Amino acid sequence: MNLRLLLAFFAAAAVLISAPFAADRHAARASTLQACGEDNIPLPSTDARRVGGDVVGVTALGTWGTSACVLRDRLSFAVKRSRDRFSRGGVIRSIRGNPATKIVNVVLKPGSVLVYSWRWRNWCGAGGHFTLQARWSGLAYIAPSQTVKPPTCTSKHSSSTLSKKRPSITTCSAAAYRVTTDLGQPFLTRLIDLVLLTLRKRHLPCLLRHLHISFAVQGQSNGNWMTLSQIEGNPGKRTVGTMLTQSGGFDVFWAWFNWCGGGNRFRAFAKVGTRTVAGPTWTQGATCQDPQAPSTLTPSYGHL
Numbered sequence: 390m391n392l393r394l395l396l397a398f399f400a401a402a403a404v405l406i407s408a409p410f411a412a413d414r415h416a417a418r419a420s421t422l423q424a425c426g427e428d429n430i431p432l433p434s435t436d437a438r439r440v441g442g443d444v445v446g447v448t449a450l451g452t453w454g455t456s457a458c459v460l461r462d463r464l465s466f467a468v469k470r471s472r473d474r475f476s477r478g479g480v481i482r483s484i485r486g487n488p489a490t491k492i493v494n495v496v497l498k499p500g501s502v503l504v505y506s507w508r509w510r511n512w513c514g515a516g517g518h519f520t521l522q523a524r525w526s527g528l529a530y531i532a533p534s535q536t537v538k539p540p541t542c543t544s545k546h547s548s549s550t551l552s553k554k555r556p557s558i559t560t561c562s563a564a565a566y567r568v569t570t571d572l573g574q575p576f577l578t579r580l581i582d583l584v585l586l587t588l589r590k591r592h593l594p595c596l597l598r599h600l601h602i603s604f605a606v607q608g609q610s611n612g613n614w615m616t617l618s619q620i621e622g623n624p625g626k627r628t629v630g631t632m633l634t635q636s637g638g639f640d641v642f643w644a645w646f647n648w649c650g651g652g653n654r655f656r657a658f659a660k661v662g663t664r665t666v667a668g669p670t671w672t673q674g675a676t677c678q679d680p681q682a683p684s685t686l687t688p689s690y691g692h693l
Contacts, residue, residue, distance in 0.1 A: 433532040434594075436635075444508070449505075451503075456499070465489070467480045467488035474520040510540050510551075561596060567588075584659045596633075601661075602627045609652075609654035620684045646684065648676070
């Protein structure tokens with residue numbers, strides 16, 4: 390056996406020996422992580438559109454939490470009449486492969502996005518408007534697409550089919566979406582602040598992965614805007630991932646609590662990737678609840 394073959398043999402043996410240990414390390418790490426919930430994963434987004442004579446649907450599950458988590462869930466992807474877009478029923482059984490299902494077991498880090506896609510072909514049934522709906526069983530998330538017309542009937546003697554395809558969706562360019570920020574509105578004892586990402590008109594859906602967002606509450610003093618260092622957690626930082634579609638924007642929330650520091654000119658200031666944006670000026674900060682307690686800025690997830 391020559392030297393090259395001998396080295397190749399030992400390299401292959403090393404891979405075979407180390408693989409079980411790597412799998413064990415991955416399993417051990419996953420067992421120590423929390424299960425993914427609404428503090429880790431926002432509502433998914435789904436899009437459907439005609440591509441040639443077919444309808445292609447894509448659904449994405451993003452992240453907005455501050456730590457990694459384990460997702461063990463079942464994804465169902467179904468073609469339905471538009472009237473059933475938010476229903477658990479209404480699956481059109483005459484379409485072969487409908488609904489499609491996928492079992493997901495994965496560790497998600499902040500900024501990750503899971504993307505899946507299916508193609509619907511050859512509809513020769515009654516016309517009308519349809520939707521492609523993604524449903525996550527464990528998370529209890531239902532995400533329908535916008536309504537679409539059915540695919541072209543290419544053969545009345547063949548079944549209509551729903552089949553998995555490789556996602557063909559691009560990363561969002563900076564020019565593809567708009568960024569706005571605001572101090573928002575009072576909610577109970579907190580002021581819910583936000584950064585909103587919105588896909589611009591005429592742009593196709595696109596992905597944002599590992600997008601770094603910094604959000605700050607600022608106050609004006611002597612004509613200058615300054616980040617209020619008296620607020621614990623200010624500025625707040627998140628790493629998010631999502632798919633932007635024309636169906637709606639993606640909100641990232643913070644909660645500002647207990648401001649007793651005075652002043653009457655406040656604004657939100659955000660840095661998203663390399664872009665910076667300032668919100669409108671407000672005369673009211675978060676409600677003062679306890680002058681002895683600190684003011685805080687913490688991530689918020691759209692629930693109590």
